Amino acid sequence: MEQNTLKTWAECAPKLIAVASGRDTADLVIRKGQWVNVHTREVLADHDIAISEGRIAYVGPDASHCIGDDTEIIDANGRYMIPGLCDAHMHIESGMLTPAEFARAVIPHGTTTMFTDPHEIANVLGREGVRMMHDEALLQPINVFTQMPSCAPSAPGLETTGFEITPEDVAEAMHWPGIIGLGEMMNFPGVVNADPKMLAEIAATQAAGKTVGGHYASPDLGPAFHAYAAGGPADDHEGTCEADAIARVRQGMRSMMRLGSAWYDVETQITAVTEKGLDPRNFILCTDDCHSGTLVNDGHMNRVVRHAIECGCDPLIALQMATINTATHFGLERELGSITPGRRADVILTSDLKALPIELVIARGKTIAQDGKCLVDCPHYNWPESSRQTVNMGVNRISNDFIVPAPEGANRVSVNVIGVVENQAPTKALKAELDVKDSRVQMDLANDVCQIALVERHRALGTTTNAFVSGFGYEGDMAMASTVAHDSHHMIVVGTSREDMALAANRLSEVGGGVTVFKDGKELALVELPIAGLMSDQPATEVAAKAQKMVEAMEACGCTLNNAYMQHSLLALVVIPELRISDLGLVDVTKFEMTDVIQAHT
Template identity: 70%
Template sequence: MPNRPHDPFRKPAPWAECATQLVDVAMGRRAADLVVRNGRWVNVHSGEIIPATDVAITAGRFAYCGSDASHAIGEGTRVVDAAGRYLVPGLCDAHMHVESGMVTVTEFCRAVIPHGTTSMFIDPHEIANVLGLEGVRLMHDEACVMPVNVYVQMPSCVPSAPGLENAGAQLSVADVEEAMGWENIIGLGEVMNFPGVASNDPVMAGEIAATMRAGKTIGGHYASPDLGLPFHGYVAGGPEDDHEGTRASDAIARVRQGMKAMMRLGSAWYDVATQIKAVTEEGLDPRNFILCTDDSHSGTLVKQGHMDRVVRHAIQQGLSPVTAIQMATLNTAQHFRLERELGSITPGRRADFLIVSDLASLAIDEVFARGVRVAKGGKLDIDIPAYDYPPAAKKTVKLGKVITAGDFDIAAPHGANEVRVRVIGVIENQAPTRALEADLDVTDGIVCMDRREDVCQIALVERHRGTGGVVNGFVSGFGYMEDCALASTVAHDSHHIIVVGTNKDDMALAANRLGEVGGGVVLFSKGKEVALVEMPIAGLMSDERAEAVAAKAERLVEAMRAMGCSLNNAYMQHSLLALVVIPELRISDVGIIDVTTFQKVDLFV
């Protein structure tokens, strides 16, 4: 007799505890819970596609993979006919931030499960910058009750660049040591303070050492194009992977040094096509390359997909389908020391798999997690209960005063009629910015924007401690042609309020509106609210369904286009303008930051 069908909300028992049961099913002494017949087995260990394969599952794990599983079929066994379709391991996202989806872990899972994602490795450093260790714990505990595998990387850099920004919280070496004992912590999140690693900063060295002692994986983030001694020092410090490469030479350098090259395709980061040439043209071993998303907003998840989108894109760049799937399954599992749990359709592993009708386009018909069908035909097949966050997590936007248009005035040096200023230059589909300069007019002692030359104003409004502080600067690349302002409490990584606008009255309205709703992103034009996505949880995540958030996000994107912004996923670009660990020029609550030298610089040249 088979066991009761496995509950997907209950993690499978450890292999050691159910091995005898798996053996009995494989030998035909016990009936399986589920048998999938006549599939084309995408074997990521051997790199083969094996036709006419049966798979038997019990206790949420694979027990038998072979030519005939009829011996494992009993009275209570559910039998699924794959009818010659492909059996593909469940997809893994090796590096991502749930908060960038604008939704909770629960809603993120609801959105991505139909797209074949059954394992995620999340770094909640966004909520950590607002709520500290307690915020990490909230997302960790939510991740533990999901019907798919959501592993958590302990954030390493909160704030991301000490001395160059002030976040809402700080994490210490002691915090990292504590978190390494939590159930679902898989390793250390991306170590963004790469100068700190190279200079043996005691906090960075301490966190990395604590992770090593715990036997867990250290995530990397080397955002500099310099592959000289600072890069070598960073690798020697311990990070094991990196997703910040944008060139084939970046991927090659990382793999040669024993790191895993993570190639991302998010909502606004398109780094696969250039780096995959290290495999398709230079012939490097694909086992050391991993696919991920990093940042995907809700609109991308609902409309375009998740890891299935990344795998399709990799195939379009010249990878064989099996190799692309390896980079999103087995390679990821091996990197996180989970090869005997995840990443393949082989005995003992968790029964996470897809039934796919076309491999090249990765047309996913059905999704199974822990041996239970969780999605079919692009629709979720189970109910995932909502997860409640405490009230304290929803009261995080503290302005300290009413923001006025005058807060955005930039006074010119005395007597100047024209000034030369530093300008943050947005690069479409990439995280880095350019350090630009522009000559701007001065009227009544105040520096003017130049809409014709696409130079508008950017401001950072402090929101964690209610200081009322505002830092002003200039940005280029959004192309706004109308009076407007976009404000967001999602401002990686310290998550103050970033306001970008062509009209100071709209900028003030936008900032104040976020204070009223507890955070999110809002667009004002000519005194009117045009689009709003409320994100009251830490000012980073909505408490609504993913579909509702995606619809609001789409209205926001359309409104930005109507203002003249043609950038792909411009909101994602907007949200990174305060990320003071990626070159070249950024804004923080400290001032304008040159990330090539990690120093504050004057706005005026």
């Protein structure tokens, strides 16, 4: 299937000039709208837009000279005409959807451009997996740019992935047509310590004239942060407070403020603009991770812009942060991000700049959504069988793999516990005193301490690592298992019953990946994710319905956290403090070293 291409400006410049001057006629004219100009931060009433060959030819008070017999006319009726929204940093796989189905889900919400980092699939299928995502992205009727993942594994020596990404892979990918830059540089200790591999990836990206994504997940804004900034990343989305945002823009980075399904980091950082008065052009909005339920029920970038406005941001500034600021950051200011001549004709009509109802969406000069309905086809890539056979756990079923043996003679042990923090990516490093019975360390459900395990699923090694987690509030006998376990994407299992944990793990092995919840020996919910154990190629509405049952199942097991699944899936992300689990054991991310589960015993 051929990619969904748009003529370059050079190819259609003669036509654009002819239409703007009145010597030729436009394909489409939008009449009598309020032009939201994100270059000047103005709203100009009674303006028209003339579009030809998928690009904007003219914006002004009267486009009647651009209209011919075959020109389509859309009457804006005084509505606001705003640029299509851009998501500056996101992972399609987090939606449990393929690029095609993700695009279909977000188009009605006004998203016309996405900058995606497929490092989830890179950990499972390597460079070829990235290429599959890249190729399906190019088929879509909106702009889906791909960042070449930088860190698979995210932290070498602390986890084992299905594949690794090398500097040679990065250098090759810079020649692919849809590659816009390097994905988030999560191995920030590697950059701080001038690791040759990390610097080679950054150098290859900069040599290609493309953007290096950042990821500095540390509260330390001292010399280590300055060393990271010197290492080349051009942006960062891991800030969680005003000081983080200010530090990044002062060092020449763009501060990307995220509102995903579970990460709420806009409100705590946007005060750098709304109260401190910093230049807003260096601030960008993004989602990072949104699951299908959020996309179907709440929105996408329109949700983020509305939230920024609710946090006190001027609506026009919030729109800049989701349009022109993003385009400029990626070197695409002449291509998209504003309603101005020569740019891609990505336009939204809305009747309210604060509530931001998305009433009509135009991308590349064609109407693609109206009143919440997607009106275009989003073509699928022909995913090979190799992408659907990725849960490799060998021939033996999981049985007694979730036992935590106690030291000989121990009656009670002191353990390290991963502490979940609601609506935040970081965890807390907690301590707990646990009983020992039959030489096995017991959970403490009365104090919300249950078990967590990571089951190796890439090479059928048959290994399982066990630890303890707190914060989910689970009650009774239950287990939740997922082959989405950022970033190594082994199988992560959390439960209060070792028997249910085994049932859940074996179930995902049977279906080829996904998420399941068991309670009292029975399955309450299942979301099948056959592609790389990460994604479904079914429509977002169907996946969201299954995901909602998963949420309800977690609630039935006692969990009331907001978007607890996102917290669950990130407990193996060994580049975000404080404590995580990997296939190699428990990881102290404040020190980037392994640590023992059991600290002491009596």
